[in-house]
Amino acid sequence: MSLALPGTGPVLGIWAHPDDEVYLSGGLMAAARAAGRRVVCVTATRGEHGTGDPERWPPERLAATRDAELTASLAALGVTEHHQLGLPDGGCAAQPFDTVVARLAAIVAEVRPGVVVTFGPDGFTGHPDHRMVSAWAEAARSRAAPAARLLYPRLTAEFADTWRDLYDRLALFPTADLPWRAAPDRIAVRLRLDDASADRKLVALRAQASQTAELVALLGVETMRAWACTEETFVDALPARALDFARGC
Template sequence: MEPVNSRRILDEGTSARDWEAWSGLDVLPSLEPALLVPEGRRAVIVAPHPDDEVLGTGGLLARLGRLGRDVLVLAVTDGTASHPGSTSWPVERLARTRPRETQEALHRLGLGGARVERVGIPDGAVTENEERLVEWLGARLRPDDVVLATWRLDGHPDHEAVGRAASRACAALDGRCVEFPIWMWHWARPGDTRVPWSRARRIELDEATLALKRRAMEAYVSQLEPDSTTGNPPIVPPYALERLMRPFEVVFT
């Protein structure tokens, strides 16, 4: 496996403009949500942190909701390590706030009835708890679920551990695991050979669906505002949002 430090998340990364200029994204095959998650099947989103489900698959979730598909969100951590040293956002406040932000985001996507289950693994420690996560998923997943998890080479340790764990749990059930990138868009370059473009598929988002995704992400106030007590910028800065708020999402099948 390629070392994670070769996929480093530094500075502002590859710009949305650079990705938009690359014709390779235009020729990716499209995948209809109705085919990805057939009727009668459940979509299970495995999110390392609250907001990853919206950043990576918010538009897909909105489309699945309109199709009447059953959606379950599994929150691996509560994202309580997002503001180290902050007196405005201490761990206790984040533990209360971020789960509420998830519920509001799903409501804005038209998925107010979707279930959310919390694994309770500490933020930043998914790798150390990977075996626990595999067992936890194995006890809750069904063989006919369509599981969507962050890509196992995404560049963030928690994201990669979630991708590995979900893949292993699905393999044990002979189920289907589909991965989605988030931080890949930061460290990779157009045409980057480290990315499995042959497995990449586009989920198309019309203007109304993209607007729903934007509104859902706005529910994560804790991640979008600068921290006056530390002087730090938003956890999810505008340039990172721009890369992910496009009229399509990408998954690896």
Template sequence: MTNRTLACVFAHPDDDAYGVGGSVALHANDPDFRFVLVHATFGEQGDIRDGFPATRHTLGSIRRAEDEAAWRAHGRVPDRHEWLGLPDGGLAEVPFDDVVAAVARILDEEDPAVVVTFGPDGIFGHPDHVAIGAATDEAFARLRRRDRSGFQRLAHGAVPQTVFERWNRQRAELGLFTFDPTQTYHMRGVPDEQIRVTVDCRAVAHRTVAGLREHRSQLHVMSDDPTNTSQWERRLGREWYAIAWPELDGDVPMLTDLFDGLE
């Protein structure tokens, strides 16, 4: 048996919709592949658009059901899906060691070869993203040992700076609002040299889009035009990751898969 367990730790339902769907689809038929998904919150503080049948009281359960339906539509449901039930919008106020312990308990049981979470940028600078990413990094560091087959790589989902700038230019040309990376909740990129994994997901992008469409309560937040399937598939043709551990030499070629080069 080869350790091909991937553990993904995110803050909200739909954070996973963009981040790892392509990588999961590419390994869907690998008999050694195990997919573990952890959500810190139910997303109960998310936006409720006019006319959508949700209340502040019901939105969390709706979004949890949407996320589970999304993976069924994608075609590769998690082998284990954990919901920590921490407060949406308040992760940074939860004692850090409590969040670390909650994540570490699951990671310790699963011994994943690769762990994916948010980096310090949080992709959108969202405090919940930053908080769960930092807690997952710490849990990884505490659990990593030589006598384990797991914990071989810690990856942060990210957007290369040049890609972010190109997307922003295209948005401006189309008359859409542009992201200001100095503002919270606005997308931001990371320096291109920090990107060490680029996954070509074009062949499976339709599966990620099928999952995205199940997040009905948040479609207005996730896309300017949820009906434009081809635009979504183009946007989801690549997934990018920075490697937080182990440090890679600068002359190591770009990896093309989360498991590239692992034992």
């Protein structure tokens, strides 16, 4: 595995729902921990509405299950520090912006990260909670650790094209302009996970079985591993005025 993060500071991930962190940065977190770096994960919601079967999974039951699943998933990656904000799943945009940013900024100030990882302004999938978390994270980082490097997960054109049929099949992206794809010269961090690292990330994903078991059954273990566990790529955050350019990459 190659990991090209500068410095030796802590890595702080800020995400919306349980499983966002492992899909988008599980390899990065594991590699950072293996290198002896502190890794802290923040999750905005408990994901209590993340089901198509609310009769089987009423919100409180699903929230408790996802809490336990996330703890096990992070442990598989070597991560033991986690903050749960407990905000309503699907309701992030309705929360008072300054209040949430203040909570996050307090965590950022304590962790003193060298790197912050979160969604880009597009939310990666366009989910409103993802977009809101991106805005909160950027504001908290600017307030409490402006020198920290801010990274967004992005797909390369090569990766997106390789898995185009799967993305279409799963309807993961609601509009034609998602996901934003990074031009090769914009990739700041590219992790190619070796076999052991890919297996570890797969274990972490499968630990969140309420969200991943049906997908693994649908795709098969080998396809799930090849798609979700072999590569992670990130770009450095851009100033707001540059985002229109990035959309066209």
